[in-house]
Amino acid sequence: MSVIVFLSAAMALLLMDSALAHGLVEDLEESRIPLILGGLLPVVLWLIYAVGAWRVPPTRGRWLAFHAASLAAALTMFGAFGGWSANSSAIHMIEHMLIMVFIAPFYVMARPLPQWRAISGRTSIWLCMPLLRLSRYPLRAACLQSGAIWFWHTPKLYNLVLARPWWHLVEHVCLALIAGIFWWSILHRRSALALLALLLTLMATGMLGAVLTFAHMPLFDDSSSLQDQQLAGLIMWAPAGLPYLLAGAWCGRRLLSSKYAPSSIKWE
Template sequence: MTGPQIPLNEALRSYCGPAAGPGELLRQWNADPLLLAVLALGILLSMRKLSRQPANGRRGLSLIALFAILYVSPFCAWGSSLFAVRVTHHLLLALVLAPLAAQLWRHQCQQVAGGLSAWTAAATAAMWSWHAPNLYAWAVTNDLGYWMMQASIFATATLFWDRIFRSPKPASIAALLAAMVAMGLLGALITLSSMPLYAAHFSTTTAWGMTPIEDQQVGGLIMWAPASTVYLFVALALVRSLTRREARA
């Protein structure tokens, strides 16, 4: 990985608003009317489902609440300041919201072509591509790029988890281990880089007591350890379920 050739100032154009220091962060709420309207519609649809499909209604409300945390609350603006927070945002999208969405939109996901291998590769490609320095710099400095990044990470991860839930356990275990290795490798490359890669954060980390390289290392470590471990834990849970079933057979 190499850094962008032209430094960019995320604070001027980020969808989530300007980078904020600790004293300003709690005032940085996103009041995008279109986003708020979409979330309000999601709440109404989920409330209607509560009486007919209680489980899906609860999933829908949970998903809306999580989206609000990521895109409306000051957490969104915090990602303008720190790469590590932006990484956490992406991982919550891929590892928490996406599996919830895969359960909520099970029938819709079933209509999308592509098997487990294809969506494992697609989800991995999305995560790797958007954390390449030049593409990341473009995505965080204009709204179109930002939403392309968010949508592709979320959509590919949702279909990945849908296929994990549907596929035979041995295949799902193999896919989870492949995803774990890919996430760990990306995190390791970011962590072990000898130079700061993400120009959007070159001038935004000081208020948080970090240098750009320290911020980058924290973000890489979050990918390398906790995120990779999520895939491992799910794979181990499937192994346990598989061995129990075989023991009963």
């Protein structure tokens, strides 16, 4: 646990140093506050989990999944507001894909609610319950996620996010929550609809990736060139689609295994 506390403290200090370097105290109009909030959010959840894990020990696999997701989340949020992606659609796309196909599913696989509840009581359950209810319906979760991806990648909203740090924070939190709902509906339900939900999401991201790849002009203000935007499209189209394919193979194997005979497959 001491290692986790050290890493969390180091990340918090790094975020504070970056914020002060950008003139948080002198110029609030620069709105570096989202940098602090965006970076501290995963750090706070990380610390709560680390303390809760002493009271309710998780399995080693879940423990590793949570810490991997937390580290990636903190670095991604820091990079998003630290200016790493300010002039590159490709790097910005990598941030989005990390949130949706790495951080969110690893948080879901970690099942951190027992550890959070050990510290926060029923508050964590109360906060997560609406999301858990939505996750009962894989196709609805897939439609919600697909709609969110297209919504936040329309040129007007995308450029608004680049210009307004608060909107940038809202976008990332929105994508993370919706991706969490989606992956929970896929990984924790024995339903054949999970395969259809994965296919729908793969089609939605693939179509958006194709639009960005074959566009004849830059659509976003952070595109340093048309080639940069095309690279962003390829990232969404190919590498980002691999986790959905792997999840589909896993769901299919689970449904067709001897443990889950075809007669027990649920279509709801």
